[in-house]
Amino acid sequence: MKDLHAVSWLNGKVRLLDQTKLPEELILLEISDYRHIVSSIKNLVVRGAPAIGIAAAFGVVLSVWNADESDRAEFLTRVNTAIDELKGTRPTAKNLFWALEKMRNTLSRNLSRPLRHVKEAMLKEAQAILQDDIDRCRRIGDLGQELLPLRATVLTHCNAGALATGGHGTALGIIRSAIEKGKKIKVFADETRPLLQGARLTTFELLEDDIDVTLITDNTAAFAMKKGLIDIVVVGADRIARNGDVANKVGTYGLSILAKEHKIPFVVAAPLSTFDREIENGDEIPIEERDANEVRFFGSTQAAPEDVPVYNPAFDVTPHNFISAIVTEKGIVRFPNAEKLAALLK
C-alpha cells in the first residue's frame, strides 16, 4: 500500500481512490469541486472514520480554492456552506465533525488576514490533519502491536486499514507494526456485509503488502473461534463515548459477544479524534441507517425480492465492558471505563 492513498492533495485538487470499485478496478478520481467530496463521502468512494475526516477537511479547502480573493463575504459563505454540507454527509463517524471543527477554527484564527493567506492556512491545516493521522496510526500500531503474541491469528471486521485512514491504518496498523517487529501474524478478515469492506478492501490491502489473509463470511467468525483459529480480535471505531462504548461497523457488537464467549481478547484501535467527549455512553451515538438496496442487491446482482422490507443500520454499539483494550496514539486503556478514559483524554 506504499503508493496507494485513500485521500491526497495534488496541485489544487483532491485525489480519492474510488473504494466502491475495489478490488476489481483501481480508479483515482481528481476532484476540484467540494460537492464531489460531499457525494464521495455519501456514496462511500471514501470511507473509514479517519479518512472521512481528512477528505472533509480537503473538501473545505476546495470550496474556496478558486474563490475571488477580494470578496470576503462570498468567501465566508462558500466555506460555511461547504462545512454544513460536509457535516450532513454521514452522522456516525466522530472524526468528520472533529476535522470540520478544526477547519472552522483555522478559518476563525486567520480571518483578519488576506484571503490568499487564509486559503493557505486552511490547506496547511488539512494537510496537517492528513499527516497527523498517518503519525497517529503509526503510534497506534507501535503501541498496539504489544498486545499481539509473537505468533497470532488476528480476526478483523470491516476495513480499519490504510484505506480507512491517512495511511498505515488503525486495526491494520497494529498488524503492520507487529509484522515490522518480526512477529508472525496471520489475519482472518470478516467479509462485512452489506458493503463487503472486509472482502473488497481489507483483503486487497493486506494482499498488496504480502500479509497472510484468509477471507470468511461474517457467519463463520463464531465457528472459527470455536475451532481455535482466532487468537485476538482487533477492530477500528467510528465514535467512542466517554465511558468507552464504541460505535463501529455493524457486526462489531456481535463479534465482541462471540469473543467474550470464547475468551478471546477484543481490541479497539482508534485515534483520539474518534472520541466524543460530549456523550456519556453509546446510547447517545446516532446510528446511520442506509438504503435497503445495499442489502437487496449486491452490485448488479439481485439478492432478495425487490420489495422486501429491510432493516439496514450501518453501525452498532459495543458496550465498553465487552472491550479488552482501546489503543490510541496516547496509550492503551485496558478494560476501558469512564474514569480511565477521562484520565487519558485529560
Add this chain to the structure above:
Amino acid sequence: MKDLHAVSWLNGKVRLLDQTKLPEELILLEISDYRHIVSSIKNLVVRGAPAIGIAAAFGVVLSVWNADESDRAEFLTRVNTAIDELKGTRPTAKNLFWALEKMRNTLSRNLSRPLRHVKEAMLKEAQAILQDDIDRCRRIGDLGQELLPLRATVLTHCNAGALATGGHGTALGIIRSAIEKGKKIKVFADETRPLLQGARLTTFELLEDDIDVTLITDNTAAFAMKKGLIDIVVVGADRIARNGDVANKVGTYGLSILAKEHKIPFVVAAPLSTFDREIENGDEIPIEERDANEVRFFGSTQAAPEDVPVYNPAFDVTPHNFISAIVTEKGIVRFPNAEKLAALLK
C-alpha cells in the same frame, strides 16, 4: 407457497424448483436421469436437509424407472450405483442418509418380487417419505407454535421453510402454524451469507404467504436483539447428535451465543430423520467445506480479490447447552441433553 413444491413426482419424472434461481426466476426442472438429481443436490438446486432426503429418494426411483424389467443384476447395479452417488453429494445433512437407507431397505424387502413391483414399491416409499415429511412438518409446526407468544418477532437463519422440506417447513412451519392459530407473528430473516438462502428463499416464501418479514444482514442480528426487536430465534437443523448438539447452516452457532447473551430463547425445529443416533456429540458431525468462489463472488459480481484464500465451512455446530428447545414431530424437548433425547428417540 400452496402451489410451489421443492420436490415432486410427476409421471415418471422428478420436478425440482430451481432454488439457485429464486427469487429472480421461477424455474421448474423436470428430471428423468438420477444423475441430474445428484448434480442438483450438489449445486443446491434443491437444498434443506429434509428436501435433500426426499430428492435423493426419488433419485433412487429414477435410476431404475426405465430399467429393463427382466435383468435383475443390471437393476441392482443401477440402484446401488445411484445410492452410492447420491450418498456422496453432501456430507452433513443426516436426512440424506436416512432417506437412502429407507430406500435400500425397501429394495431389500421387495427383492424377490417381479422387478415391476419392486419399482412400484420404491416409488411408493419415496412418495411416503415426501408425504411423511409434510405431515411431520405440520406436527412440528403445531407443537412448536406453543413456544411463540401471542405477539412475537421471530428471528430465523437460512431457510428452514417449505422450500427446505416437503412443505410447510420446520422453523417456518412453527411460524405458519402460529399464524394459523391467530397469533401476530413478525419475522426477521438473516440473509445468510454466502448463498443468501435467507434473503433469496425465506423472504420469498414468507412474502408469498403474506407473512410480515424484514430482511437483515447476518451482522445486524446482535444489534436487533439489543434493541429489543427479537423475541425468539427459531432455526432448522441438518444433523442432531445424541446429546442434542445441532449442525445447521454456518452462522447458527454464533446466533445461539447472541441469543444467550440477550436472554432470548433459541429453538431448533427438525424431524426425527435429522437425528443421528450413531454419534454422541457434535464434534463427530462432518462439516462440509464448499468452494471458495461462493465467498469471493456473488452471482457474477466479484466480491473479493480472485486469489484471496477463503475458509468456507457450510455448517457449524451449536452445543446443546445453547438450545432452549428442540421441536420434533414427537414432542418438544426443553434444554435438550443426551438423557432427554434418548427418552424421546426410544
